[in-house]
Amino acid sequence: MQRIGVFVCWCGTNIAATVDVAKVAETLKSEPGVVFATDYQYMCSASGQEIIKNAIKEHNLTGVVICSCSPRMHEATFRKTVQAAGINPYMLEIANIREQCSWIHKDKEEATEKAIILGRAAIAKVHLNAPLTSMESPVVKRALVIGGGIAGIQTALDIADAGFEVDIVEKQPTIGGKMAQLDKTFPTLDCAACILTPKMVDAGSNDKVNLYTYCEVDKVEGFVGNFKVTIKQKPRYVDATKCTGCGECTTKCPSRKNPNEFNMGFDNRGAVYIPFAQAVPKVATIDPDDCIYMKTGKCGLCAKVCTAGAINYEQKEEFITKEYGAIVVATGYNQIKPTEFEEYGYNNYKDVVTSLEFERLMNAAGPTGGHLLRPSNGKEPKKIVFVQCVGSRGQSCRDKSYCSKICCMYTAKHAMLVKDHYPDVDVTVFYIDVRTPGKNFDEFYRRAVEEFGVHYIKGMVGKVEEEDGVLKVQASDLLANAQIHMDADMVVLAAAIEPDKSARPLATMLTASMDTNDFFTEAHAKLRPVESPTAGIFLSGTCQGPKDIPETVSQASACAAKVIGLLAKDHLLCNPCVAHSNETLCNGCSTCANVCPYGAITYEDRLVMDKGVRETRRIAVVNEAVCQGCGACTVTCPSGAMDLKGFANRQIMAEVDAICR
């Protein structure tokens, strides 16, 4: 018989306001095996933990039940507490009487009764708990960063700085990501390229950092500390080891009508191209869909002009398999194409552009050399209208439900830059709210209004139509309770941002969870913001939620710190709640191995003593370092030989019985 102590937490008033904690402790005291029960304001506090430790010693407790917040919150804390007092950390069970009781019920009597039942279930389970010891597994001291934008680069550089090897997988031919396309950055207006390219060069030249550009993650196996990842190298049709990046091929390529993705399609590139001047690695890539030789077998001009002999039309995709201790997701975002919002005329009018397109039109390295010209006629615009919240903050099927967060600030930036370069241009911003919570952000926005004379009008644009080459904007001015009509030469849409499309299949490969918007879920919204709930998977940048550059970089470094903390360990303690096969019950039928996602089950011929007979039998054996404890095998096993430590058949049935009592 266990000697069980029950500790009921008030969690200040979080629990105590709706659950009569004293009554819970008092009632649970009379449960079989319970020799001590008490309640306290904050069990997780130092003094609360002291109470637990003292009670364990004083009452010779063998098992502990804590009625408190979710085990997902403090299970690890309390395991350490009971271990410090000398009992096995797995002799602890937590009854979740906060998230699953006090916070959702209003009636005190009802909530108290439920808390008692949840406590009983935990007690019933502890009776059947057994001490568990964690196995150790080694840590591969190398990290993988998926995505080579500013987030991925920063994380990789920080990890490399700590002395660990790190690989970056980037699906584009160069690292740099969205930031490389930007003109200036808020709130300081320094040039994006000026601050990004040194980091790109660092990443390219750091001998701890390997770049896998034009690559994709193909397959992920393993678990924290021991991931095995297959990377697909897409064929560039250019030998990256030979290419000097001279660019001769890109200027001679006769296939010239291919929209240049880097410039948002405002100009064209050759079939063989280097995305932009500062690309890292500076290596040419052939797009086989555009290449005349690849399509017709005639041309081959690039191969003729390449003195390095780097062109290789026969290149095939390759697969590289490497092991990693940690994986960082930094897959970033894209701006939506507002094609479904035709009231703004994006499909039909060239002068209606998205803000990312506008960045290129303002950028000195962009298609217009930094001169802001109307895409329709190449003339300077005189009046520009900016529209905020296009596709963000909505509930209809074409909208994103979230705030894209960066638009208010970059629109203020755009407005300011336009006024700075062309003081005569009339700039109007239509907004719902101006959201500027960041250091020096509101000051930045106020400068746009007060110093640069940008007009901010509270209200949305309802319709844009073109008439005689002029955009007619119909909008609300809510403060004036008026519908206003104004002419514009350009309309810039602050379209919503969304996670990159590659994120969803990647999440499936990583078994990392995502929210309904396809942003990666963090392990805890406040306390573990850069980790995925899946151990060994870390989140950097906008793959986790909309972020601006300062925030992305700080999260990227935080993420690196977490990765370094993991890679610094030689061994990891495995989850001891793993499957175990009872050798006298096992039929050796292999059904369990059929459903094991990790290949953790093998079979051995063993001498078994059963019912007084000693015989050789085929027996399932679980590799405890590989088993992750899902329990699929336990249900498929007809004889019940396979059971899960910590969640044993009898333990779960005891909980069922206690709840249904």
Next chain:
Amino acid sequence: MLNTKISKEDLERISGVNTRKCMKCGKCSATCPNFDAMDYHPHQFIDMVDKGNIAPLLESKAIWTCLSCMACLQRCPRSVEPAKLIEAVRLAVVRQQGENRLAAEDIPELLDEDLPQQAIVSAFRKYKK
């Protein structure tokens, strides 16, 4: 006499509109093709009903001039659907005794040779109990 004791709950029930979903962006009034002919505008209908300020709407011109073209309903980012609320206010009026806007005897005067039946049927549906 027009009964002005129409409650917010009545209107929300008739229309199925939840005014609290509104984020006050003004897109409804921005997109309304008949803004100038309305004394109260779509966003005001949402705002005023939300605050229980309903009497002025019952006596407004806007309930008769709204085109029911659903531009506001289609383009509302929060799916608040102002057009349905305007319809509900109008219904709250025409369902009252003697509040028909249009009577059968008014029709001959309005007719012209090409006017489709559809116009008369629609107008009756909108303006008459």
Next chain:
Amino acid sequence: MKYSYYPGCTLKTKAKELNNYAIRSAAALGIEMEEVENWQCCGGVYTASTDEIATKLSSVRALAQARDKGQDLLTLCSACHNVIKRTNNEILNNEDFSMKVNNYMGSDMQYHGETKVVHYLEMLRDVVGFDTLKSKVVNPLKNKKIAAYYGCLLLRPGEVMAMDDPENPQIMEDFIKAIGATPVIFAQRNECCGGYQTLNDKSIAQSRSEKVVSSAVKQGADCIITACPLCRYNLEANAVTELPVIYFTELLAQALGVKEVQ
């Protein structure tokens, strides 16, 4: 392919051409339109209130009749299409409404949303196919620049009507291309003509219609096509700018060579 067909009041009187050309063209395309027996007026507009039942029953009767014949219900007038499709949608998605409707209906005519409501244009696109249509055109309307006017009822509410993108529709433009003409896209193509306001405040209908017609003219249109008799009336009678307004079925019949009765 055989459809139950709901013509509606206007198509039997002021808009006979819309109806006649549609039936003749359909026959040329191998589509049979079987008029619903004893159909009653749809009411012209769908009353967007949760507690109106009686005004929607005529639609339900037509829907139930089509269901009994195992046919889809074909519509032509934008207003009828809007009313019937929305009524059908409400029956499918609103249990309370469905129950109340069926309380009014006879026990032999219970209806639960089984029928599919199809607009003539959708039939051309999805059943005949614009490619097939193109191949059957005998008089391609070459060199004609046509502005497709959708109005409000054909597309909205977008989630219910689900005919096309409510902001950037293609179906009528594709139709225009199929009959050999050139479509003209203009911003006012999905904005209201003024509708029934012509009986309440003519100035509203006049300003709306003028806006629509002048917008089409500015984009260089030779004519406007529509599927709605009231739209046609407003654009013709209430706009100052003059531009021919034609039912799309008339051009269809012309292109197929069945405009004149043989």
Next chain:
Amino acid sequence: MREIRELLVNKIKELLDNGTVDRVIGWKAGEFCYDVTPAIFTKDDSFDDFLFNGFCGANQSKYLIEETKAPGRDEPEKGKILVLLKPCDSYSFNQLIKEHRIDREKVYALGVPSKGMLDVNKLRNMGINGILGIEEDGDMVKVKTLYGDKEVARKDLILDRCRCCKGSKHVAYDELLIPEAEEWEKDTTDRFAEVEKLEQMSAEERFDFWRSQLSKCIRCNACRNVCPACSCRTCVFDNANSGVAAKVNADDFEENMFHIIRAWHVAGRCTDCGECSRVCPQNIPLHLLNRKFIKDMNELYGDFQAGDDTETKGPLTAFTKTDAEPSIVYSRGGDK
């Protein structure tokens, strides 16, 4: 029948004599002529009481688990055992090989033909009692009774389970007794007809049907003991630590529980051999539980026959990403 027995005994003797096997698992008469029991014969045994007739229905593959297991300490290594498999038995044989329960190396499987097995209850139902002896003669069966001799058409005595026979092809064997055995003319019924009939009933009717059937259960465990899939070394119902151990059915729930869990544990592994129902002394149609699982799995996850081969994963140990959701149950079957 007699000729086949002759042929069989000669074949067995040949295999014993030439050392291919050192024993054979066959049948001999029990207390009554229709009450046949499995028995082991070796080279030294007389084959006079070796039986092979229409009552040799028992599926013998299950005995091979014990017969082919590794020898215990101090036990001598045994030679190969000869097993006689009817076509239907060969499915269970395969399934047990798939589950590594039989050491294939230690078995010589001889495929024997079957024209359907006989059901003594059918004789009784015809009012034929006091049976002394039964002899099969072509299409007829001659029955000696206390009250004189009777003659009955063989097809009228066929076991129900044989009426939805899987066919005369063996899916596993080392040798066939009659290589080109012809398909027998069976009076077939649809395998799932009875399941469908139950599905068409209302929930209340089904509940009453199963209560009336399962309440007859005396927990003799005959179904479990005969079932080739129910071959756990220790059954969960006998394992004090399983949480569900019970030697008897104490109440309605436990009657249900025992049979649901039994059917569940063999789901995807049951070859539908029908032995459970054949041996049930209370005549509970237990095969209808197994067939329900088989029918559901066939409909939802594609046709599958356990024991067809020794590799394919069973439907409950496989999946597709687009499998039906459990809510499909709300819209399937009768009683909508």
Next chain:
Amino acid sequence: MQVEEKKEFTPLIVAFCCNWCSYAGADLAGSNRLNYPANVKIIRVPCSCRVNPLFILRAFQRGADGVIMCGCHPGDCHYTTGNYYARRRMTTLFSMLDYLGIEKERTRVEWVSAAEGVKFAATMKDFAETIQKLGENRKLRDLRCEK
């Protein structure tokens, strides 16, 4: 003095929740103070594939009126494939219970992600209402457990 009222039937509902998605979803429902009936009691399991039909039958035996199992959405299982197996198991089990004439509405599977607190609360509310309407479970219960 209070008149003793006839005690209304409150169903007992057992919810098996996988640790990674649905249990976290339940926690999120809690953090957001989304109310659902107190008669829903959650048992934490590592994965929906850990839920043995025995547990479900056991719950009914001991007097549960409804059993619901929640797991990660198919494709999002923390263990990659667990919920796919669970889906087949529960589908066949529920069908068998229905075949035995036990109300199929008493068992349910819902996929609830860690981000779907609202869905969790709504699901529990709806399930509790369904069971309330069905009334007490008499068909699959150990009558000895009755008080």
